[in-house]
Amino acid sequence: MSDGTPLGEFLRARREALEPRDVGLPDHGRRRVPGLRREEVALLAGVSSDYYVRLEQGRENSPSPRVLDAVAQALKLDAEATDHLNRLCLTVSQRPRDRGDTDVSPRLSRLLDGWEHTPAFVVGPALDVMAANSLARALHSGFERFDNLARMAFLDPAGREFYQEWERAAHSCAAELRAARGRFPESARIAALVAELSDLSAEFAAIWRTHEVRSKTQEVKHLKHPEAGDLFVEFAAFTVNGAPHQQLVVYQAEPAGPTAAAFGTLREASARWHGTNPANRAD
Structure with a gap:
């Protein structure tokens, strides 16, 4: 049985799948x-059974790149999971540091605010929302808080209605957190969030045990806003130059389509709210 090392847990989960x-x-x-x-x-990897047992139990500390590639092929790992496997074998000095920055550059903030027709926001490694433009906040207004994508999906009841393909969204959130955990294994923030979600959501705990690994890429999401209705958004995420631990997330709608019209509805509602909220009025 695995002794609980990250490498051993990952190998065992992928083997059992x-x-x-x-x-x-x-x-x-x-x-x-x-x-x-x-x-x-x-056998599939071309190594001895004793060697593989030591690897899975955490008793083999420095497997060669050739061995890791062979194990990845034996376990049918894709490129991203293979990269994750290699990161799990890095020494402490080789691992990147999550600096825990919570600030977004003023230039990026101005860029977000300038996109009036496109929801856009910035997330950190733990999927914390670090900055967002007004349309992104309006899009997520049905949630109690627009603060962390994983908490919103698993712990906020609004998540199951907002994400019309909830299971897909849930697996994506867990897989993205797993990828971030591999990049920043010493991150106290990621560890605390995983512990919270595991304690409060049996579904998250079950998905987390599968060790799925996937970063944000590009796809189409089916969302449902309590006022604007169904939305089909094209989703993309980009690494921020100068802050590689941050990702810029952008939602786009097909021009002149129903989702673009719904974005217009949300934009108008957001403008009305800002105009009537005393906290937003000038003295």
């Missing part, structure tokens, strides 16, 4: 434990 038929091995019926056996992974 595979069946013999997935890797071209004969299936001799029901097994007492799920997934591949350790000796089967060792």
